[in-house]
Every structure is written in C-alpha cells, then in structure tokens.
Amino acid sequence: MTKKKLLIILIITLSIVIVDVLYSVYTNDINFKFVIFSILILLVVVFSIINTESSKDLDLLNSTTVELNKREMVIMDGYGVLNHSQSEIKGKIFLTTQRIVFIPFEKNKIKKYLFLKQEDILKVELKKFFKLFSSGILIQTNDKKIDFSVMYPKDWMRLIM
Numbered sequence: 295m296t297k298k299k300l301l302i303i304l305i306i307t308l309s310i311v312i313v314d315v316l317y318s319v320y321t322n323d324i325n326f327k328f329v330i331f332s333i334l335i336l337l338v339v340v341f342s343i344i345n346t347e348s349s350k351d352l353d354l355l356n357s358t359t360v361e362l363n364k365r366e367m368v369i370m371d372g373y374g375v376l377n378h379s380q381s382e383i384k385g386k387i388f389l390t391t392q393r394i395v396f397i398p399f400e401k402n403k404i405k406k407y408l409f410l411k412q413e414d415i416l417k418v419e420l421k422k423f424f425k426l427f428s429s430g431i432l433i434q435t436n437d438k439k440i441d442f443s444v445m446y447p448k449d450w451m452r453l454i455m
Contacts, residue, residue, distance in 0.1 A: 307336045360388045377441040418451045
C-alpha cells in the first residue's frame with residue numbers, strides 16, 4: 295500500500311474516532327469498545343506508514359554498492375544521513391581502506407557522490423544529541439566539516455582514525 299493511501303486511511307480513521315467521541319459526549323453514552331478499536335486501527339495505520347518508508351530505504355540500502363579500486367576493501371558500510379545546507383540527504387556510506395564514499399538514494403539531491411580520501415581527513419568527532427547521546431560523526435578536512443548521522447558512530451569514528 296502506498297503512503298498516500300495510508301494517509302487517507304489515517305485521516306478517515308481519525309475522523310471516525312473524533313465523531314464517535316463527540317457523539318458519546320453529546321449523548322452521555324460512551325462506547326469504549328468502538329473508541330479503543332478505532333485507536334488500534336489508527337496505530338496500525340501509523341506504524342504501516344513508518345514501515346513503508348523504512349522498507350523503501352532498506353531496499354535502496356541493500357542495492358547500493360560502490361566501485362572499488364585495486365587493493366581497496368570495504369571496512370564498514372551502512373545507512374547514513376548527510377546533513378548538508380539545512381537538509382538531510384539519505385544514502386549509504388562506505389568506509390574503505392582508501393576513502394569514505396557517500397552515495398545518496400536520491401541522485402538529484404547532490405550533484406555527485408561524496409568521496410573523502412583517508413589522507414585528507416584531519417579529525418573525526420562524535421556528534422552529540424542533547425550533549426548525552428552519540429548520534430553521528432563530524433569529519434574535518436582541510437577545507438570543510440562534514441556531518442553524518444550514522445548508526446554506531448563510535449565504531450565509525452574508531453575505524454576512520
């Protein structure tokens with residue numbers, strides 16, 4: 295089911311719940327079974343919307359590969375988000391023995407893939423969420439600072455440096 299259809303079902307279900315609650319208040323006869331059933335349907339639809347988005351990303355993640363140079367091996371790869379100019383670009387990030395490669399899922403988001411040679415990387419820091427949780431990595435080169443949100447940021451940082 296597409297996201298648009300799920301959103302329509304969500305709006306209809308939410309409307310039914312609101313009408314039922316208003317009717318129950320008006321008549322002083324609350325039908326808890328129907329309200330609970332409607333809320334459960336609402337939750338199922340919301341989770342379905344979330345799962346359709348993440349399963350699309352998972353398909354793209356599994357099908358995205360990088361072309362390797364001679365004597366180059368992939369050390370680690372995974373889902374990543376490049377935080378670039380007030381936007382988030384979803385894609386796959388590869389750490390190889392020679393470079394870091396970011397390939398966006400939507401090719402029109404950035405003009406080319408992002409390549410960083412290992413020798414150009416000056417520093418890697420953990421990006422903190424509310425100064426408590428590690429949510430990504432910041433990579434410093436001579437001319438730019440690149441912000442990635444990744445799973446297992448401590449592992450990425452350790453393997454890059």
